[in-house]
Amino acid sequence: MQAVPSRISLEGIVKTFGGFRANDDVSIHVAEGSIHAILGENGAGKSTLMNIIYGLYQPDAGRILSRGREVKISNPRQAMALGIGMVHQHFKQVDTMTVTENVVLGLPGRPVLNLAQDRKRIIDLAQELGFDIDPDQPMWSLPIGMQQRVEILKLLYRQADLLILDEPTSVLTPSEIKPFFNLLSRLRSSGRTIVLITHKLDEVMEMADRVTVMRLGRVVANIEASETNSRELARLMVGRDVIFDVTRTPPRIGSPVLEVADLVATDERGLSALNGLSLTVKAGEIVGIAGVDGNGQRELAETIAGLRKASAGTVKICGQVADRLNPAERKRRLRMGFVPEDRQKVGLDLDSDIAFNMVLRSFRLPPFSRHGWVDFAKIKTHAKQLAERYDVRMRGVGQRARDLSGGNQQKIILAREMEDEPELLIVSQPTKGLDVGAIDFVQRTLLAQRDRGTGILYISTELEELLMVADRLAVIFNGRIVGELPVSEATPERLGLLMTGKAA
């Protein structure tokens, strides 16, 4: 059945964590020079499988064949020697090091470093790929889309010919996706094989030659992309029919809950990120902030939340000036909720359990604390109730937040932030990296909150999502709002022009 030789084959792979079967008898053949999509919801076992190919995990059973030869991959070095490279969903980079150092790290070569020479070769390769990368920037200072380009460059610098990309588009903006797909096509035509891990159906239909659908650790289908459609794939992936629409009622708009005037702030590098931004959100509406990543979205959310100092301008929450208040005061006194972009680093304490993460805001207050004593029993019952209401899939509230999938982590943050009925809710990229089911849940929850009269600022780089959820859209470009329009008048074309600063 296979006309093209197989680049990599997995046969009967089994991997268990504790008692949990992450991969159960998985067999996949990836044809040389193809783009092969692995489709599945979060927790379906896609990443585990790829970590096995990359030598990070050892399978409990099964065989791996590289170009028909059985291989044992005990560590990433051996994977690299076989020409296998991987871009993880959460990038594996040393933040404090520069782009050049990150690319060179782990490469064999002369003992004494010659970074100047590597730097030149990196610039050449970046140019060849059409990447605009400054090799001397420390990794932490790069926008996330740029970090991804560095990761891909890193693999190609190592001559990898099998690229495993784990949810690559989850960090990209709409305008970045097209060039990214072009890049994948070019890599394919240059003879490289690409394994694309994703839960986005349109990507699979657009890019993939062949699709493997996984559910609950098992392969449920292996099909040519040309012989299927989105609806069938969605059904295979989720195991039931999925409805793609969100029902919504007209907003009942009240008084302003957030008034931002002439806000100025800088980013970590001291470059201006917000340049006199003004914005109002009223009770009962969802205002979507559309824009290409890196135009001040993160800084806007952080300044409103009180995590970043504004150098000029004011933030009023529920009519009160908030400038001198810290995040906790804004949350408690001004009734603000905040769902940060980086749910793992800012939103949760990953090494604490679910119960504690649920009360991060309020564990020092009654009823969870009295006279300095924490009532853990109460925290536990409270967490159990919330977990039930927000459908958090877990073994128990004592489980560490780290061990949950992205969707369930986001549910914990939502539960916590919406618990005290905020008047204002700031949500930043709330569906990033989530699967269809979880996205649906997050959007429904936010819409329900709006109907209860909360004003929501919804920052996202996913246009379709904004068009579906928001009542009003404000487009951010270069640290200012360059256009505001009701969602009924917004079209992707018009937004696209605003987002690139080409129309005022």
Next chain:
Amino acid sequence: MFDFLLDPAQLTDFLSTGLRLSIPLIFAAMGGLVCERSGVFNIALEGQILFGAFGAAVGAYFLGTPTGGLGFALLFGALSGLLLAVLGITLRVNQIVIGIAVILFSTGFTSFMSRVLFPGSGNSLKLQGFGPVAIPYLSDIPVLGPVLFSQDALVYVALLTVVAVYLVLFKTRIGLSIRAIGENPSAADSAGVPVFRLRYACVIAGSTLASLGGAYLVLTQVFLFSDNMSAGKGFIALAAIVLGRWQPQLAFLACLLFGFFDAFQLRLQFNHPEIPFQVFAALPYGVSILALVGLMGQAHPPAAVGRPYDREMR
């Protein structure tokens, strides 16, 4: 109080004393720095200095040569490093706890064994040590000549160690890998760096360096072994690492600072017998506390230090 700085003979004497007192700190601080840069806390430096001193005494006593002493010191240091590595890297025991265990073990083990092996528990030994090596021409420079170029061999080794640690960490491929596994072992692993092997190498090499501090005490300063002769130097070295913000060149300067303060307080003790000597003896520790308080806020340790790496942890 500071008039001795104007007299060349007294100044020379003060500076060489200061440098000599800095040497064990330098060895220990460089060793600890290598461990911490690779992501492993080594608070056992104090115990490793003691192991080095004991090893040096054993080697010099039984083989009769200072080189033999040096060899045994290195061996003891490497073994203590291996112990630390097995417990901290492979078995993932809390690194602070291991460090304390190694310190306690070293104190008991060396006190006991010195009573078994040496006549009169080592206090009355007169061991063969290294003598000063004058470097021709350079040692004739006034003041600095005798201070820098007429010292014992191990002093030169200590100074070269600082340069070597700096060059390895910042100019070589393996140094890049070491810094990476101290910051983000999972990223380094994914990039093909052998995290476990490299951490083992760093901990063993670092521990061996620390033991040289003890060898120096025995083979060039006192020529005998006495109980607990490391006397807190390992802890001062830990402070020097933090004060030097995990940069070898700055940690070196911090060691000099502590060493010179020690020399200064010895001078004060000598000149002011009317004041209890403990007041002066406490001075270097006071300085280290003040220095740490002043700079602590700005110092960022390697991000992964103290956290054992587990590849399959999610």
